[in-house]
Amino acid sequence: AASITLNRYTSLKMMNFHLNTTRKQNIPHINRWVEFAISRNVENLSLDFWDPGSSYKFEIPDFFYVNSSVKQLTIRLSFTDLMVPACYLSWTSLKKLYLCNCNLSDESMAKILSGSPLLESLTLYFCNKLRVLDLSKSLRLRTLKINRNIWVLGPTHIVAPHIHRLRLTNSQLPCTFVNLSSLAEARLDICIVPITRIFEADFLQDMVLKMLEKLQNVEKLTFEGNFLQIISLAEVRGVPFPMFKVKDLTLETVIFQYVIPGIERLLQNSPDLKKLTIRARDTNTIGEEDINNYLQLQGLNPDQCWRSKDGVFFNNLRWYLESKHATSFVELVLKNTKTLDIDKIVILLNERYLRFKFEELVVPTLSHNNFSIALLKMPMTSNDDDW
Template identity: 25%
Template sequence: MDRISNLPDSLQNHIVSFLPLKDAIICSVLSKQWSHVCSSLSNLDFIEIGFRVSRECFKSIVDQILSRHDGSDIRKFCLMVSPFEDEFLSLLHVNTWISFALRHNVQELYMFISSNRPEDLLQAVQPQPQIQFPCAMFTCATLTSLTLVASYKKLKFPPDTRFPVLKKMTLWMISFADEYLTNKFFSDFSCPMLNDLFIRYCKIKNITTLNISFSSLKHFSLYENLSHSYKINLSAPNLLEFVYIGMYPPDIISRTFSSLVSATFKGEGNPYDLDDVSNCPRKILQELRNVETLALLGSFIEFLNRDQYFRSSLPTPYHSLKYLQLGMDAYQNQGHELIFLLRNCPNIQRLSITYHPVLLYNLVV
């Protein structure tokens, strides 16, 4: 007996919701009993490359699925498309689909605009067009997770943004230009309940100071692939974890690093490319008073090595530090920095030292 086909519609829909969308569509054509199964899917993943069809056919498939959807809520809506610059797939179509998800109380929204050019994933060489998503997307009262990936296209923010229940936000390869709207976007005014913020390889132009102020923020990751040209004013009194990966140590203005439990800093640039070595690495370490896990990777130690005031500027020892991970350069004399750091970590329990690219020590004390 075919027991699955005789299950209540709600159970069938729940089962099919765990399948990739392609397989869910296949299930809907198995028989008349399954023809309705895609009408109330709570997870909708529209990934253009995954359908392996023409852009026109992809658009038709999305339109048909959404037109047959009933009034049930959508938990997750994912849309991944290549740049929409032709008659088959335009910004109007994309915004229509996003608006549909918003009307169905979407909770997790993932918007990916992929790039046809691999070099765009590293940096935008050519001027990129401006994109304006529906204003309702920036005032959605049901969104708990928002991911935007736009291949360095300039995202136009509306004057007012408000995500009352948003807890996680990931911005990847977004181009910001307006300082006032950008700083307003990264504040409690827009996201009063934000816990996790991930900013990865975004372009921030015409901004001297990036203000990030979230009272409920607990996890913050900032990845950059260009030289740092602006200051970061960070206000997050409940921040527990901070990760920074960039060419050079960031210029951070913060009085909240004392709350950190875990911190990671990785420098990917060459310190000898700079005429003057900044005091940014030293200022960062001065704020990490209560951290339990600390990772200083890439060229970060070498930035400290070139700072003649480093050893005379550290605060009292890091009594809370239990795990220290260091990335060191075998071609530079960084032993003095290593010894100095260890002397300021009296309660360390585990130490990992990597002489790039080989793990040299992984000690448990």
């Protein structure tokens, strides 16, 4: 049916072509379909061959690596080697590249970058084998998105002097940034897989603190749940934090005791803050038991650690946010921003976590005229396009 459709397509120009197949009977036709799209000067090309249950490894044909029309390219494989031909790669119009579940060597990545002089946005989701990502010669590249987890190492060494926007979901594996001198906006979290029961608390704190050092001059920051929990863990242990020049800060997390110390510290160390947004989004996957066990091994009392500086105890379960907890949280935010020349504070609660009616919430006397609190009726989950 697909071949018949292509035979009926007579236009010499194609804007979008999305090929998604995991059926073995389609394998003999894939190269022909890809070649057809390229012959029509397609601008937005997506090749999706992700199938975790398949043993077949699709190999992208050599002719694919020389193209002057594609501006946006998405490739999803089943951890297949993305082997760039030794001779040549030329994607002279490519501006946006998304690679997912690819085994990508340092050499292949270097060829892609060298052959894509107009590249502006690069997304690498679970790209194994890649170790060194050197973007120093990609002068137009402004947006970098990287997802890593406990099973996928790459990349581990990143040089990105021209990047303006960074979205990084890191893992419990080493990753070093050498140069982020142009960075203006960053969104960070940590991938923690609960079923593995792996929680490298010391490593994670060291990694987060090193990352925060590199973010001191970034004006727009977003921290998600696990990242905030590690900041909180370091805070209750008395680890010193840098000061930040952030002006626009967004925190995406459920509201419970394991993020409160970190939120307090971030607000206290951000004297230039102009806009604060707190969204109730469940990105927290670190087990409470793992955190408390770690504190006990450090000779600390978890109950005392998680009490706020004002002596307030917050809910220890994400699903049990009571009215008193929400009120205390608002008070905590307002107190820690009271001396700031802040333009806007927004707190977005999520009804799925509340154990009270929103109308029952007692909002304290406000010291900020531009403060607002609202209720979201839809679950907020992380979106790849969010910043």
